[in-house]
Amino acid sequence: MPEHILLPNLRSLGTWAAQDESTFPYLRLLLNPCLKNLSWPLPVTPSNLSLLPPLARECPSLTTIYIRNYEFGALPAADLPDLQHPAVSTFTRRLSRLEHVTLEKADRTAFDHLAHIPNLRSLSLFLPRRLQPNTFSAEPPDPLPFLALRTLQFHILDLEVAVPYFPAFAYSRLELLRVSTNALARNSAIAAIYTAVSSHIAQDTLRSLAIGTMTTAFPGSYYALPVPAQHDIPQFLVSGEALRPLFAFSDLVCLTLRSPVGFDIDDTTAWLMAPAWPRLTFLSIISATGVSHPPSLTLYGLSAFSRHCPALCELEILFDARHVPPFDGTAEIRNFQQCLGCLSVGASLLEDPPAVATFLSGIFAGPVDINSTLIGDDGYVLREADADDEMRERSKLWRKVSELVSIIEGARVEERHWAHMASRQRYGSTLRA
Numbered sequence: 001m002p003e004h005i006l007l008p009n010l011r012s013l014g015t016w017a018a019q020d021e022s023t024f025p026y027l028r029l030l031l032n033p034c035l036k037n038l039s040w041p042l043p044v045t046p047s048n049l050s051l052l053p054p055l056a057r058e059c060p061s062l063t064t065i066y067i068r069n070y071e072f073g074a075l076p077a078a079d080l081p082d083l084q085h086p087a088v089s090t091f092t093r094r095l096s097r098l099e100h101v102t103l104e105k106a107d108r109t110a111f112d113h114l115a116h117i118p119n120l121r122s123l124s125l126f127l128p129r130r131l132q133p134n135t136f137s138a139e140p141p142d143p144l145p146f147l148a149l150r151t152l153q154f155h156i157l158d159l160e161v162a163v164p165y166f167p168a169f170a171y172s173r174l175e176l177l178r179v180s181t182n183a184l185a186r187n188s189a190i191a192a193i194y195t196a197v198s199s200h201i202a203q204d205t206l207r208s209l210a211i212g213t214m215t216t217a218f219p220g221s222y223y224a225l226p227v228p229a230q231h232d233i234p235q236f237l238v239s240g241e242a243l244r245p246l247f248a249f250s251d252l253v254c255l256t257l258r259s260p261v262g263f264d265i266d267d268t269t270a271w272l273m274a275p276a277w278p279r280l281t282f283l284s285i286i287s288a289t290g291v292s293h294p295p296s297l298t299l300y301g302l303s304a305f306s307r308h309c310p311a312l313c314e315l316e317i318l319f320d321a322r323h324v325p326p327f328d329g330t331a332e333i334r335n336f337q338q339c340l341g342c343l344s345v346g347a348s349l350l351e352d353p354p355a356v357a358t359f360l361s362g363i364f365a366g367p368v369d370i371n372s373t374l375i376g377d378d379g380y381v382l383r384e385a386d387a388d389d390e391m392r393e394r395s396k397l398w399r400k401v402s403e404l405v406s407i408i409e410g411a412r413v414e415e416r417h418w419a420h421m422a423s424r425q426r427y428g429s430t431l432r433a
Helices: 021-031 052-058 088-094 108-115 159-169 185-198 231-236 240-248 268-274 300-310 354-365 389-432
Strands: 012-014 035-041 064-068 102-104 122-127 151-156 176-179 207-215 255-257 284-285 314-318 342-345 368-370
Touching: 021 052, 052 088, 088 102, 088 108, 122 159, 159 176, 159 185, 176 185, 176 342, 185 207, 185 240, 231 255, 240 268, 268 300, 300 354, 354 389
Parallel strands: 012 035, 035 064, 064 102, 102 122, 122 151, 151 176, 176 207, 207 255, 255 284, 284 314, 314 342, 342 368
Antiparallel strands: none
């Protein structure tokens, strides 16, 4: 090592994953005691892991660390390396000024140390199967854990593993929570997570929530999802009833829910969901793969989000648009929402594009971009040439709806203008009289 620090003013160091592992130790030449931010893709070998503890001594002022195995995303779950290495724990426990932490490897002692770092605001962890957190007694622990934490992200092989962790965050004022897995999570496991989140996470501060089977864990990591068999759909389909614990989070702004085959949401559930989350600007509640259960939600249920979610800008949900509700001339208040800009319909069913377009433009005051992206069984976007005839035909019908919505909305804008002008003239005539 050189006698003098090469870059004494360096405060942030981010590296790309080196394909040649022999270059990895030389990154230490760039370190200095004042370094604040470190993003380091880490090939999992004993020699590379052994570099971490000395790194903590050389950079005691670190506030942000991003330590991840760049090979992780390419490995199937069964072939993952041991995620609890003592070097990672030693490295973490030597740092006391951390504010933002991303680790794919953490053992029990590292977790307990992170719990009592006073300024830790953001934590992203890959949870191995074997690690279990402390079981807190009925009496609050002293000192209270994770008091400053505002952002929490878990990626898990088995979704059930996360359930015992949530009591550790009961004293946090979380604003963002993300719990993801790249495995096919059963509906019982997803329901258990919903219940645990509702029981232990502060309901008045949480603004963004994402739970379920995801194609991404940490930024830069992508996973090919396994395809559930048709006969397995019942054990993966999440019922609308399972969503009820999440209704307590009335201040949510962004909500993303995924299951391997989607959700069985009917109109009754939709009319309970929408008023429970009145501040939503983004809602995505769909299948993580291209396999989905025929939707029970109809256009009538969809209109609940128009009535009760006035700030909703983007909605991604599967519904059955084959039956279009008739115009209700008895309603005293018009069901009308003006913020929605994107409606992602996926494989939603329909038969009559003009009728569907008329209904949608009546409850969402466009311009609304209707997205009917074709999704394959693995959850990835399909080219139209690779889709089957039924998918292509359905996508064509939704494109027709999108075109008609634009035309109808243009006519509605004109009608609203002239109705407003007529009202002003009548009001002015009344005043003059």
